[in-house]
Amino acid sequence: MPGEKIVSLSEAVQEVRNGDIVLLGGLIDARRPMAAMFEIMRQQKKDLILLAFVALEDPLIGAGCVRGVHGCYTHMGIFGKAPCLQRAVRENKIIIDDIGHADSMLCIIAAAYGLPFVGSPYSLGTDILNPAYSRVEELRQIARNKDKIPAVKSQMIDNPFSDQPQRVVLLPAIKPDVAIIHVQQVGTEGTVRIDGVQGYDSFDALAADKVIITAEEIVPEEYLRRDPNRNLIPCTEVDMVVHVPWGGHPTLVPNYYDLDLEFIKRYQLAAKTPEGFEQWAQEWVYGIRSQAEYIQKLGAERQQKLRAVAPFGFAPRAGLVKLLETM
Amino acid sequence: MTAYTPKEAIAIYSARLLKEFDGKSAIIGIGMPVLATLLAKRLYCPRLSASIESGSFDVDIKEIPFSLFGARLTYGCSAQLDNLAVLSAAVRGKVDVGFLGGAQIDRYGNLNSTAIGDYLTSTDRLAGTGGAIDIGCYAMHTITVMAHEKRRLVEQVDYLTTPGWYVKNWPDGNMVHRGQVGLPGGPYAVVTNLGIMKFAAGGEMYLDQYFPGVSVEQIQEHTGFDLNVSGATEAEPITEEELHVLRLQVDPLNLYGTR
Numbered sequence: 001m002p003g004e005k006i007v008s009l010s011e012a013v014q015e016v017r018n019g020d021i022v023l024l025g026g027l028i029d030a031r032r033p034m035a036a037m038f039e040i041m042r043q044q045k046k047d048l049i050l051l052a053f054v055a056l057e058d059p060l061i062g063a064g065c066v067r068g069v070h071g072c073y074t075h076m077g078i079f080g081k082a083p084c085l086q087r088a089v090r091e092n093k094i095i096i097d098d099i100g101h102a103d104s105m106l107c108i109i110a111a112a113y114g115l116p117f118v119g120s121p122y123s124l125g126t127d128i129l130n131p132a133y134s135r136v137e138e139l140r141q142i143a144r145n146k147d148k149i150p151a152v153k154s155q156m157i158d159n160p161f162s163d164q165p166q167r168v169v170l171l172p173a174i175k176p177d178v179a180i181i182h183v184q185q186v187g188t189e190g191t192v193r194i195d196g197v198q199g200y201d202s203f204d205a206l207a208a209d210k211v212i213i214t215a216e217e218i219v220p221e222e223y224l225r226r227d228p229n230r231n232l233i234p235c236t237e238v239d240m241v242v243h244v245p246w247g248g249h250p251t252l253v254p255n256y257y258d259l260d261l262e263f264i265k266r267y268q269l270a271a272k273t274p275e276g277f278e279q280w281a282q283e284w285v286y287g288i289r290s291q292a293e294y295i296q297k298l299g300a301e302r303q304q305k306l307r308a309v310a311p312f313g314f315a316p317r318a319g320l321v322k323l324l325e326t327m
Numbered sequence: 328m329t330a331y332t333p334k335e336a337i338a339i340y341s342a343r344l345l346k347e348f349d350g351k352s353a354i355i356g357i358g359m360p361v362l363a364t365l366l367a368k369r370l371y372c373p374r375l376s377a378s379i380e381s382g383s384f385d386v387d388i389k390e391i392p393f394s395l396f397g398a399r400l401t402y403g404c405s406a407q408l409d410n411l412a413v414l415s416a417a418v419r420g421k422v423d424v425g426f427l428g429g430a431q432i433d434r435y436g437n438l439n440s441t442a443i444g445d446y447l448t449s450t451d452r453l454a455g456t457g458g459a460i461d462i463g464c465y466a467m468h469t470i471t472v473m474a475h476e477k478r479r480l481v482e483q484v485d486y487l488t489t490p491g492w493y494v495k496n497w498p499d500g501n502m503v504h505r506g507q508v509g510l511p512g513g514p515y516a517v518v519t520n521l522g523i524m525k526f527a528a529g530g531e532m533y534l535d536q537y538f539p540g541v542s543v544e545q546i547q548e549h550t551g552f553d554l555n556v557s558g559a560t561e562a563e564p565i566t567e568e569e570l571h572v573l574r575l576q577v578d579p580l581n582l583y584g585t586r
Contacts (some may be wrong), residue, residue, distance in 0.1 A: 027381065027410075030396035075454040078358055078393055090450040098441055100460040101380060102414045109411070121418055122461050124508045125494030127487040133446055156497060166509055197381045197396045198409055254398035261393060313398030316390060317580055326576060327389050 003188045005241045009291065012212045012240045013039040016178050019047040019144030023108070023208055025181030026251065027199035028055040028077045029259055033182040035247035035294070036214050038285045040065055047142050049149070051176060052104045052200060056251055058082040059267070059285065061094065062277045068095040068139045070149075070174070072104045079264055083271040095142070097135035097153065100128055103171055105200055110173035112206035119159070119168040129154060129169065148175055179208035181233075182248045184255060186213045187221035190238030193231050196254030196313060205233040214244040216256050246295050246303075257306040258315040329570055333520030334359070334585035336538055337472050339569045340562060341426075341518040342367035344470060345375060351423035352376045354413060354462050357395045359472045360426040362585065365391060365577045370569065375424075378416065380458035382408045391578050414458055417465030420511070425466030427459050429473045429517075431484045434532045434552050436491030436514030438463065438471060439484035446486050456488050463489030468515035475519035481551040492530025504530065521546050523562065524554070531555070536562040 013036060016022065026032040034056065040048075041063040049068040050057060055076050060066050062084030074096060076082045088094040099107075102122040110118045123129055134153040143149045150172035159166040181201050185193045192213055194201060205211050213233070218241060224231055250260035250267075270280040288294050295303075308314055316323035331339075341363040345353075349372035355364045364377055365388060378384045381396040387403035401407045416422050430453045431439035440459055442449035463469050469489075473479055487495055491514050496503040505513055517524040522537040533555040537543055543556040574586065 027396040029394045030381075071455070072460075073455040073457050074452050077395065081452075086452060089452050096452070098456055100456045101458040102411055102461040105409075105411050121509070122414075122464060124464060125487070125490035125496070125505055125510055126460055126464075127441070127446070127495065128456065128460065129497045130495070130500065131498060196398050196401045197383065197407065199382075199396070200409065202409070252394055252397045254401060259394050259397060308398065312389070312402050314390070314402070323390055 005190050005238065006188065006218065007240050007242060009035060009039050009214065009242050009244055010043070012036070012242050013043055015210055015212065015240065016040060016045050016048070017144055018045055019142060020177035021049045021051065021143060021145070021148055021174070023051050023176040023179040023204045024057060025179065025199060025201045025204055026248070027197060028053055028073070029251045029264070030197055031182055031248050031253050032056045032251040033180045033214055033247065034249060034251060035244045035291055036180045036182065036212065038288070041281065041285050049139055049143055051108065051174065054085065055082065058084045058271065059281060061085050061088050062271055063281060066094060067142045068097070070097045070099060070104070070136070070139060072099055072101045076264070076268065079268055083268055084277060087274070095135050095138045097139055098128060098133070103128070105203070106171050107174040108200055108203045108207045110171065111175040112203040115173055117170050117172050120171050121168065123169055124167060129156065145177060148177070150174065176204070176208040178210045178212065179204040180212045180214065181205065182214045182244070182253070184215065184253060185217050185219050185224065186215040186241050187219060187224045187235060188241070189221045190235035190241055191221055191224045191231050192233035192238065193224055198232055202232045205237040211238050212240045212242065213238050214242045214247045216245055216247065216253060218243045244291050246298065247291065249298065252314070254313040255308050255310070257303070257308055260302070260306055328564070329567060331565055331570055332586050335570065335573060336565065337518055337520055338363045338366055338573060338585060339565050340523060340538065341470060341472055342371060342569070344516055344518065344523070345424070346371040348372060348375055348424050350374045352378070352416070352421055353424040353426055354378050354380065354417060354422050354458070354466065356427040356457070356459060356462065358428045359583070360428060361392065361395070362578060362583045363472065364426060366569070366573050369572050369576060378413045380410050380413050382410045382413050384408065384413060391582060393582055414461040417462055422462070422466040423468060425462035425469040427462060427469060427471050427489065429471040429489070431479055431481055432471060432473065432517060433481055433484050433491065435493040435530050436469070436471070436517070436526060436532060437484050437487050437494065438489035438491065439486045440488045441486040443485055449485070459489045464510050465512060467512040469513065470515055471517045473517065473519055475521040475546065475549045477549055477551045480549070492526060521549065522559070534559040536560055538562050539564050
């Protein structure tokens, strides 16, 4: 049936099960599926294991949804420390298994391309390879699908194809249960067009068992199919489609809106204490019953300030004319 | 002479260091390296090709970015691919300079950006590995910026995130020269608010220049290991032009909080 993949946000997030390995699309503070994260909080999901970068996921951690991370980053970008993550580490409520940026991507790329494992040169000489520091065993205890977490973190071998001795690190394919990606445009059947930095998203969609797309706009498939080279994810890899305008706020969505610095800084300050976090979450997550209500709460003035300007895709800070003068 | 802050000194002196890499390639990390590179490209090395682990190749940044992964990186770049396409340039031998921020560093240039204290029980998480590990493993020259404090320049980093000249050889974890585990390149310089350090042939950090108004004793006091200062000279003073370009053109709204 045409358009049958289109569902509500709450329906889509119901697909996330406790103990799932979840891949949240975008990167750090760019095109993050924030509305979907807030819905995960509202549905009180537990024991989730996040892969790759963990940054604006901080409210998810504050709500107790995340038990484990197998990834390469735990700050809020240039904003600095992630308050709920820091608290969860102090209180021993989260397991973080560190890996490098390239290596975390390789585990997903391997899954995307159906490879059982890949050979990597990226972490030689570092404590990533310290056998005493591996925490995959602990992540296995949390995961709903235990065999999706590798039995060992990595394995070092000698390159069998090289005349010269060369150490190579084998990394396992890690297949997420769910990928949730926020995009600019998606077709009614699930074809995805992304603008700007794509992060791991094309690989996420191939690797994950279930793919949920939240989008600023749902558009006719036919429109996107006029220029297939511009489409990053095919409809065949997408299970659910949700229309969520401003679904990336407060992160940036190229061509739509810019990073809401004030909002993120205010969150960071509030979340320093558990009480402050609860208050913030009540105001911006639990007390919000729909995306329309969230957008209304943002208000027209803030929306206008954040709105991206063509062709740049961001909102020139001192206005367009000033930007053109300095160029 | 206009007064300037320690952070402005880091930005300007590291911009000067990039001068010799005009016409070469770099991968730039988040934060101060971005500020310093934008300044360097305006003043000293307009043909330095900078790429970002956002997958943005040969960026041409019109307005200083806050996020490293937004439209300000994509607009005007040569091609917007995935992250690994940029990071792999280092493995493929194409990255002359890796420009990173660091939290902790030892005398061999090993960086820690993961956690302070005993790793398994640490309650003080830092940024994590990010792309620093990939860049530091394979860039021909790594430049690191950081604040010059005793708790940062340490005898031994708590966690070895980014490899310096002597790295860990697994499975036993013994320290060996980075070449022995197959890593090319290595640390080139460290720029702090007090001076510039470089690395001797043996892989050990030494003081190359101290900034005007700073004494070598001050530098030794703020360093947590024995730093060879015998050959250090005073750096050339910061110029009005450098401050003007930094304050009025590169970061007019002081987003990076340098002043």
